[in-house]
Amino acid sequence: MSVIPVQTPVQPAKVDERLLKIRGGHTLRGKVRISGAKNAALKALAASLLTDEEVVLNNVPMIADVLSMADLLRALGAEVEIDEARERVRVHAREITRTDAPPELFKATRASVVVTGPMIARVGEISFYMPGGDQIGKRPIDMHLRGFQRLGTEIVHEMDQGIERITAKVAKLRGARIYMDYPSHTGTEALLMASTLAAGTTVIVNASAEPEIVWLGNMLNRMGARITGLGSSIITVEGVERLRSVSDVVIPDRLEAATYAIAAVITGGEVTLEGVMEPHMLPITEKLIEAGADVWHRDGRMLIRAGDRLEAVDIQTLPYPGFPTDSQSTFMPLLTQAQGIAHVHERVYEDRLRYTDELVKMGADIRVARWGQNGEYLATSAEVHGPTKLRGTRVTSLDIRSAVSLVLAGLVAEGETELTDVYHIDRGYADFVNKLNRLGADLEDTGVPNADRR
Numbered sequence: 001m002s003v004i005p006v007q008t009p010v011q012p013a014k015v016d017e018r019l020l021k022i023r024g025g026h027t028l029r030g031k032v033r034i035s036g037a038k039n040a041a042l043k044a045l046a047a048s049l050l051t052d053e054e055v056v057l058n059n060v061p062m063i064a065d066v067l068s069m070a071d072l073l074r075a076l077g078a079e080v081e082i083d084e085a086r087e088r089v090r091v092h093a094r095e096i097t098r099t100d101a102p103p104e105l106f107k108a109t110r111a112s113v114v115v116t117g118p119m120i121a122r123v124g125e126i127s128f129y130m131p132g133g134d135q136i137g138k139r140p141i142d143m144h145l146r147g148f149q150r151l152g153t154e155i156v157h158e159m160d161q162g163i164e165r166i167t168a169k170v171a172k173l174r175g176a177r178i179y180m181d182y183p184s185h186t187g188t189e190a191l192l193m194a195s196t197l198a199a200g201t202t203v204i205v206n207a208s209a210e211p212e213i214v215w216l217g218n219m220l221n222r223m224g225a226r227i228t229g230l231g232s233s234i235i236t237v238e239g240v241e242r243l244r245s246v247s248d249v250v251i252p253d254r255l256e257a258a259t260y261a262i263a264a265v266i267t268g269g270e271v272t273l274e275g276v277m278e279p280h281m282l283p284i285t286e287k288l289i290e291a292g293a294d295v296w297h298r299d300g301r302m303l304i305r306a307g308d309r310l311e312a313v314d315i316q317t318l319p320y321p322g323f324p325t326d327s328q329s330t331f332m333p334l335l336t337q338a339q340g341i342a343h344v345h346e347r348v349y350e351d352r353l354r355y356t357d358e359l360v361k362m363g364a365d366i367r368v369a370r371w372g373q374n375g376e377y378l379a380t381s382a383e384v385h386g387p388t389k390l391r392g393t394r395v396t397s398l399d400i401r402s403a404v405s406l407v408l409a410g411l412v413a414e415g416e417t418e419l420t421d422v423y424h425i426d427r428g429y430a431d432f433v434n435k436l437n438r439l440g441a442d443l444e445d446t447g448v449p450n451a452d453r454r
């Protein structure tokens with residue numbers, strides 16, 4: 001007699017009750033101030049561990065990832081004071097009191113991995129867990145670890161209650177030549193910071209040239225580091241004995257700027273972005289112009305005006321100065337409104353097109369080439385057929401940029417779009433709902449009462 005096992009009833013997944021409602025059909029007009037760059041501020045906060053003197057950062061975006069990084073720095077012994085109104089953070093790591101922190105502090109962001117560099121340089125040890133952050137591919141840290149080993153660090157992997165813990169330990173870092181297989185953004189940052197206090201010269205070959213790294217390196221130089229080659233693929237660091245206090249201003253967020261530029265174009269509007277760095281915007285502005293928009297730059301401001309017609313453009317993501325992978329997601333809704341077939345090739349992450357399923361639910365015609373084995377379900381290229389009429393429906397954010405992509409789609413969709421897992425936006429975009437509403441959008445965040453609408 002066969003026995004049918006008793007099935008434990010599956011608990012329905014807890015529904016996140018917070019929704020971001022987007023009522024489409026409004027043309028955006030006006031001005032918006034661009035905040036400081038998330039991916040620069042987070043690393044500069046980590047860099048403050050390199051000195052026992054105070055570090056003051058201005059123009060820090062007030063986002064959840066900054067608060068997570070502040071918690072991690074506090075856990076390691078730093079004093080962190082956040083002045084939200086002034087967008088200023090003071091960090092004083094007078095003493096490093098611990099060389100480890102709970103897994104959740106590392107899992108909160110990908111940027112947590114960069115504290116490894118300063119910790120190894122300052123106290124010769126860190127025990128940490130694989131960083132979290134957006135689920136957009138495998139995102140290993142082999143290049144960071146191999147680089148640390150080249151500088152003389154011993155790396156030990158062990159299991160801690162089912163979670164992999166990594167310990168990096170060194171008596172004194174020694175400068176070396178480090179070749180990176182790929183110009184990893186956080187990898188370059190972690191190794192750059194570690195080598196500032198190493199004995200002798202470090203040369204990082206095939207380094208990342210992203211603007212956030214150039215800014216970070218310049219800040220480190222103002223702290224007393226001796227770094228040359230920033231912005232090129234070979235960075236040279238002459239180690240110094242100690243670094244000192246600094247006060248700096250975080251560069252504008254080119255990815256946030258790109259988001260509002262696309263919002264202007266997709267709604268047929270005209271928006272001025274205040275506080276942008278023209279050269280950093282080039283990969284985006286070139287594609288916006290090719291798609292039919294007009295763009296002007298003057299004195300740190302960028303004016304974007306939608307053209308009469310949107311044309312399909314092809315995109316391939318690459319390390320800077322290539323088209324940024326983060327803007328692949330935010331550009332996608334624009335391609336759904338453009339005339340013709342656009343080819344999108346995601347070359348940085350092997351799984352950053354998953355969110356397009358949500359756009360398809362809204363009516364987009366996006367054909368993704370998928371492959372995979374052993375349950376993996378990966379995709380790196382898409383064909384977007386446009387223009388298509390989008391309709392508001394309930395959609396789910398998968399990561400920071402895909403959340404914003406769905407909001408952009410909602411701006412041109414018929415009816416109301418309801419976005420779930422809104423916390424992804426809090427992680428990376430300061431004052432997002434208010435900024436869009438002041439430009440004329442109609443967004444309602446049911447989780448956080450939004451008194452300052454329009």
Ligand code: EPU
Binds near residue numbers: 140144186326401
């Ligand atoms: N990679 C490896 N081994 C490594 C490191 C990276 O194989 O040791 C691979 C990754 O799997 C990926 C590619 O190299 O396929 C690029 O990864 P990279 O290390 O350059 O990215 P990251 O440092 O993890 C940062 C930003 C991302 C941004 C990328 C590319 C932070 C905290 N994150 O990630 O930002 O997309 O660089 O510029 O700086 C975001 O802001 O929403 C975001 C995801």
